[in-house]
Amino acid sequence: MHTLLVTGGAGFIGSNFVRYVSAHAPHIRMIVLDALTYAGNIANLDGVKNVEFVHGSITDEKLVDSLMSRVDTVVHFAAESHNDRAITQPRIFFETNVMGTLILLQAAVKYDVRFHHISTDEVFGDTALDSTEKFTESSSYKPSSPYAASKAASDHMVRAWVRTYGLRATISNCSNNYGPFQHIEKxxxxxxxxxxxxxxxxxxxxxxxxRDWIHVEDQCSAIWEILQNGHIGQTYLVGANCxxxxxxxxxxxxxxxxxxxxxxxxxxxxxxxxxxxxxRYALDPHKIVEELGWKAKxxxxxxxxxxxxxxxxxxxxxxxxxxxxxxxxxxxxxx
Ligand code: NAD
Ligand code: DAU
The missing domain is CATH 3.90.25.10 (UDP-galactose 4-epimerase, domain 1)
Structure with missing residues (x-):
C-alpha cells in the first residue's frame, strides 16, 4: 500500500483514520475525497501531513475515475450517516450511500484497486432489550431504518462486486463510535x-x-489491521463489548x-x-480478534x-x- 484514497476523510471517523495513518505509516500518501456536506469539516484535517484534499463528491464519475487511477487502495467512509436525518430526507442517503458506492466500485474494478468498505452494525436490525444475542458475521441482514437500508444495500453491492468482477474487497461493520471530531448532532x-x-x-x-460503544481510535486500528492482514472477500465485525x-x-x-x-x-x-x-445493538468481535489479533485499547x-x-x-x-x-x-x- 503506497497511495490511499480516503472517501469522507473530513468527517468524524474518516478524519480520525487519516490522523491514525499519518501517525502510524507516514510513508503512505493519502488523497481525501470529501464533498464537505454539513457533516464534513476541512478543519478536522488541520496539521495532518501527507494528505492531498480534493473537494468533490463520490457521485462524480469523472472525478472518481481520475482519482482511482492514481491510488492502489481505497477506504470508503463517505456517507450520509445520521438516522434522524434519514427519516425526513431519505433520498440523499440512497444517492450517496448506494449510487456513490456504485461509482466507486466501478472505478475500483477498472483500476484493480484494493477496496475497504466501512459499514455499520445497523444492517442487522435490532434485538429486544432483554435479549443476550450478539450479531456475528453470519447474522441475517434486517435493516429497520432508511439509513441502515442504504448501508445494507451498499454491503450487498460490495460482495456482488467481489464475486462478479473479482474486486479485492473487505467490509467492516462497526458499532457506535464516540470520541473527538464527532458531529454534535449525534x-x-x-x-x-x-x-x-x-x-x-x-x-x-x-x-x-x-448501544454498543467503541472509541473511534479502536475503530481506526481495526480498519488498519484489516487493510494489512484481512482476507479478501471477508467481512469483520468491529466492537469493544461495551x-x-x-x-x-x-x-x-x-x-x-x-x-x-x-x-x-x-x-x-x-x-x-x-x-x-x-x-438494542450488540456485536461479537470474535472473528477480528481471533483471526487478525486485533484488540480494542x-x-x-x-x-x-x-x-x-x-x-x-x-x-x-x-x-x-x-x-x-x-x-x-x-x-x-x-x-
Ligand atoms: P460523518 O457524517 O461524520 O462523515 C461523513 C463524511 O462523508 C463527511 O465528511 C461528509 O462531508 C462526507 N460525504 C457525504 N457525502 C459525500 C459525498 N457524496 N461525496 C464525498 N463525501 C461525502 O460520518 P461518520 O460517523 O464519520 O461515518 C463514516 C462512515 O462510517 C459511514 O459510512 C458510516 O455509515 C460508518 N459508520 C459510522 C459509525 C458511527 O458510529 N459514527 C459506526 C459504524 C459505521
Ligand atoms: O451503530 C452504528 C451507528 O451508530 C452508525 O452506523 C451511525 O452512523 C451512527 O450515527 C450511530 O447511529 P445511532 O442512531 O445509534 O446514533 P445516535 O447518536 O443518533 O443515537 C444513539 C442513541 O441515542 C439512539 O438510541 C438515539 C439516542 N439519542 C440520540 C440523540 C441525538 C438520544 O437519546 N438523544 C439524542 O439527543
Missing amino acids: FIPRAITNALCGLPIKLYGDGLAV TINNAHVVNMLEEILPQYCGEQKITVEHVRDRLGADR HTDFRKGLSQTVEWYANHQDWWEAYKPDVERSYANLGQ
Whole structure:
C-alpha cells in the first residue's frame, strides 16, 4: 500500500483514520475525497501531513475515475450517516450511500484497486432489550431504518462486486463510535454540548435503548489491521463489548460534566423517540480478534467518555458556531 484514497476523510471517523495513518505509516500518501456536506469539516484535517484534499463528491464519475487511477487502495467512509436525518430526507442517503458506492466500485474494478468498505452494525436490525444475542458475521441482514437500508444495500453491492468482477474487497461493520471530531448532532456530543451551553440533555423515549460503544481510535486500528492482514472477500465485525443504555450514558455524563459547567445545573429532558427506533445493538468481535489479533485499547468507557467531554470543552470554537442550527433542526422534530 503506497497511495490511499480516503472517501469522507473530513468527517468524524474518516478524519480520525487519516490522523491514525499519518501517525502510524507516514510513508503512505493519502488523497481525501470529501464533498464537505454539513457533516464534513476541512478543519478536522488541520496539521495532518501527507494528505492531498480534493473537494468533490463520490457521485462524480469523472472525478472518481481520475482519482482511482492514481491510488492502489481505497477506504470508503463517505456517507450520509445520521438516522434522524434519514427519516425526513431519505433520498440523499440512497444517492450517496448506494449510487456513490456504485461509482466507486466501478472505478475500483477498472483500476484493480484494493477496496475497504466501512459499514455499520445497523444492517442487522435490532434485538429486544432483554435479549443476550450478539450479531456475528453470519447474522441475517434486517435493516429497520432508511439509513441502515442504504448501508445494507451498499454491503450487498460490495460482495456482488467481489464475486462478479473479482474486486479485492473487505467490509467492516462497526458499532457506535464516540470520541473527538464527532458531529454534535449525534447522541454523546449533543448531550455534552447541550450541557456546556446550559441546555437540557435530550433523552429519546424511555432512554432504555442500548448501544454498543467503541472509541473511534479502536475503530481506526481495526480498519488498519484489516487493510494489512484481512482476507479478501471477508467481512469483520468491529466492537469493544461495551453495551450500555442511553440513560446510563447520561448518568455518567452527569457525574463527569459538573467540573466543566460552572454554576450551570445539568438537566435532562425526555423527548419523543425516533420513528421506528432500534432498541438494542450488540456485536461479537470474535472473528477480528481471533483471526487478525486485533484488540480494542480503550476498554474503560467511563475514561473514554471523560476524555471526550474534555475534548468538547476545550474545542468550543470547533462546534459553537453551528450549535444553534443543529438545535433548531431538532426542535422542528420535537426532539
Ligand atoms: P460523518 O457524517 O461524520 O462523515 C461523513 C463524511 O462523508 C463527511 O465528511 C461528509 O462531508 C462526507 N460525504 C457525504 N457525502 C459525500 C459525498 N457524496 N461525496 C464525498 N463525501 C461525502 O460520518 P461518520 O460517523 O464519520 O461515518 C463514516 C462512515 O462510517 C459511514 O459510512 C458510516 O455509515 C460508518 N459508520 C459510522 C459509525 C458511527 O458510529 N459514527 C459506526 C459504524 C459505521
Ligand atoms: O451503530 C452504528 C451507528 O451508530 C452508525 O452506523 C451511525 O452512523 C451512527 O450515527 C450511530 O447511529 P445511532 O442512531 O445509534 O446514533 P445516535 O447518536 O443518533 O443515537 C444513539 C442513541 O441515542 C439512539 O438510541 C438515539 C439516542 N439519542 C440520540 C440523540 C441525538 C438520544 O437519546 N438523544 C439524542 O439527543
